[in-house]
Amino acid sequence: GENVEQHPSTLSVQEGDSAVIKCTYSDSASNYFPWYKQELGKRPQLIIDIRSNVGEKKDQRIAVTLNKTAKHFSLHITETQPEDSAVYFCAASPMFSGGYNKLIFGAGTRLAVHP
Amino acid sequence: DVKVTQSSRYLVKRTGEKVFLECVQDMDHENMFWYRQDPGLGLRLIYFSYDVKMKEKGDIPEGYSVSREKKERFSLILESASTNQTSMYLCASGPGGANTEAFFGQGTRLTVV
Numbered sequence: 263g264e265n266v267e268q269h270p271s272t273l274s275v276q277e278g279d280s281a282v283i284k285c286t287y288s289d290s291a292s293n294y295f296p297w298y299k300q301e302l303g304k305r306p307q308l309i310i311d312i313r314s315n316v317g318e319k320k321d322q323r324i325a326v327t328l329n330k331t332a333k334h335f336s337l338h339i340t341e342t343q344p345e346d347s348a349v350y351f352c353a354a355s356p357m358f359s360g361g362y363n364k365l366i367f368g369a370g371t372r373l374a375v376h377p
Numbered sequence: 378d379v380k381v382t383q384s385s386r387y388l389v390k391r392t393g394e395k396v397f398l399e400c401v402q403d404m405d406h407e408n409m410f411w412y413r414q415d416p417g418l419g420l421r422l423i424y425f426s427y428d429v430k431m432k433e434k435g436d437i438p439e440g441y442s443v444s445r446e447k448k449e450r451f452s453l454i455l456e457s458a459s460t461n462q463t464s465m466y467l468c469a470s471g472p473g474g475a476n477t478e479a480f481f482g483q484g485t486r487l488t489v490v
Contacts, residue, residue, distance in 0.1 A: 263436065271417065296478065305467070305481040306420070351419060364410065364435070365469075365479055369419035 264289040264356045268368025275342050276376055283371045285352035286334040294355035295328060295335045296365070301348045309350075310337070342375045349373070380404070381470050383482040390489050396455040398485050400468030406480075407473025409451035411435075411443065414465040414484070426451055427473065458489045 265288040275281050287295075296311035312319045312326045312335065319326050323342075328335040339346055349372050353365040384399035402409065408427050412420040412435075422435030424443040432443050440462060444452045451470075455462055465486050469479040 268419070305483050307481070308478050311478065353420075364408075364422060364425050364433075366422065366436075367412070367420040369417060 264292060264354060264366040266352060266354050266366050266368040268352050268371060270371060271369065272372045272374070274374045274376065277342060277344060279342055281339045281342050281346070281373055281375075283337045283350055283352070283373075284334060285336070285354075285368050286332075287354040287366075288333070289354065289356040290330075290333065292354040292356045295326070296353050296355075297324075297326060297337050298351045298353065298367075299348045300351065300370075306351060339373075342373075344375050344377055347373055347375045381468060381480050381482040383466075383468050383485050385485050386483065388485055388487045390455075390458050390487065392459060392489055394455075394458045394489075396458045396487065396489075398453040398455075398466055398468075398487070400451045400453070400470075400482055401449050402451075402470035402480070403449065404470065404472075404480070405448065406470040407448075408471040408479075409445065410469040410471075410479060411441075411451065411453045412467045412469065413437065414467055420467065423453065455487075458487075460489050463487060463489045 268285045293314035298306035299309045300306040323340045325338040349370045351370050352368040381402045410425040411423045426432045426445040442454045467484045468482040471479045
């Protein structure tokens with residue numbers, strides 16, 4: 263089945279620096295790649311996603327890149343702020359023949375942004 | 378605004394008990410999911426359902442079963458709770474079809490003693 267690996271498991275940066283989180287997936291049929299942010303004690307929430315027909319997507323300080331050939335995708339956060347501190351999860355969605363899909367998550371990255 | 382509600386925020390059960398975790402969504406979503414969250418292991422899929430009375434095993438279904446009698450409700454059942462099932466359980470729902478977002482509930486922290 264699909265497997266998603268995520269690195270690093272922890273990341274510590276100074277406020278204003280950039281942060282990069284990388285994920286690789288195993289199923290070449292995967293075609294949807296969301297990123298979720300989970301703040302302490304809260305539910306995971308979607309922050310950005312990318313579909314297999316594009317290589318990059320940007321939303322203000324957050325960007326995601328996708329390399330389908332290499333089967334990896336990355337989250338880039340620029341000008342980090344203390345409120346960016348959270349656990350970030352990547353996910354990949356393999357398509358089933360029945361037309362329904364499920365999300366397979368990476369193990370998560372705990373990002374700490376220090377003032 | 379999508380709402381996914383889990384019946385309990387915290388739950389303490391004894392070993393061997395049958396445990397029901399309930400999840401309700403109010404957006405008429407086709408897909409519903411149960412994940413388990415453990416430190417260092419991320420979110421692991423237990424079961425999912427793409428329609429009423431339809432279910433598929435995820436990556437870690439052993440010791441669990443599910444029920445979806447109505448579209449809005451997806452229940453996770455621990456047939457005989459064990460201490461290694463102590464975890465955070467997250468329910469999610471999604472519209473269905475290709476490339477869909479999952480909306481999560483607030484989670485149920487289950488402790489089995």
